[in-house]
Amino acid sequence: xxxxxxxxxxxMSSTIFSSETTSITRSGYFHISYQSELEPITIxxxxxxxxxxxxPEGDPVSGAKVSVSGGMPLHNHGLPTDPKVTTDLGRGKYxxxxxxxxxxxxxxxxVIIEIQGRRDTGIVKLNI
Numbered sequence: 001x002x003x004x005x006x007x008x009x010x011x012m013s014s015t016i017f018s019s020e021t022t023s024i025t026r027s028g029y030f031h032i033s034y035q036s037e038l039e040p041i042t043i044x045x046x047x048x049x050x051x052x053x054x055x056p057e058g059d060p061v062s063g064a065k066v067s068v069s070g071g072m073p074l075h076n077h078g079l080p081t082d083p084k085v086t087t088d089l090g091r092g093k094y095x096x097x098x099x100x101x102x103x104x105x106x107x108x109x110x111v112i113i114e115i116q117g118r119r120d121t122g123i124v125k126l127n128i
Contacts, residue, residue, distance in 0.1 A: 021033050021034055021035075023111075023122045023123060023124050023125070024056075024122065025111075025113065025120035025121060025122040026120060026121050026122070027120045028056060028120075029055070029056075029113075029118055029120040030053050030054065030055065030056075030061060030113050030120055030122065031053070031054050031055070031056060032051060032052070032053055032111050032113075032122045032124065033051070033052045034049045034050065034051050034052070034096075034124060035049065035050045035052070036048075036049050037049065037050070041101070041126075041128060042128075043101050043102060043103060043104060043128060044100065044101075044102055045100065046081065046098060046099065046100045047099055047100070048095060048096060048097045048098070048099065049095075049096040049099060050089065050093050050094070050095060050096070051066065051068075051085070051093070051094045051095075051096050051111065052092050052093050052094075053066070053092050053094065053113060054092050059092075060091045060092025060093075061092050061113070061115060062088060062090055062091060062092055063088065063115060064088075064094075064113050064114060064115035065113075065114040065115070066085040066094050066096075066111065066112070066113055066114075067084075067085065067111075067112045068083050068084075068085060068096055068099075068109055068110065068111050068112075069109075069110045069112075070107060070108050070109035070110050070124075071107070071108065072103075072105055072106060072107055072108075073106070073108055074105065074106055075105070079099070079100070079101075079109075080100055080101075080102045081098050081099060081100045082098065083096055083097060083098040083099040084096070084097055084098060085097075101126075101128050104128055105127070105128065106125070106126070106127050107125075107126045107127075107128060108123050108124065108125055108126070109123070109124040109126070110122075110123055111123070111124060
């Protein structure tokens with residue numbers, strides 16, 4: 001049984017190790033969650049996400065301007081690509097295209113949301 005558990009941990013080492021897929025923005029205006037179109041998330045593959053943005057009450061936020069940046073704060077470098085939110089899919093969902101992680105480790109994606117004069121920033125934390 002222990003050998004199986006160790007094998008599973010080693011096997012999972014090239015995939016995402018995030019226990020949280022939901023983040024609350026700094027001011028608490030929005031909740032951000034994501035779904036990767038690449039399952040599992042692996043290094044050196046360009047892929048897309050669908051971001052879901054809602055209010056703390058659970059209402060979807062549509063019509064927002066959403067931008068994403070990020071990198072590896074422990075290595076002091078940014079993302080190797082310049083991902084963009086390309087489409088408001090409605091019902092609080094936004095298509096994020098062009099994301100790539102080029103090495104294993106701890107990553108942060110900075111998500112800036114602007115709508116109706118309100119701006120807030122959330123951080124999606126990932127271990128890949």
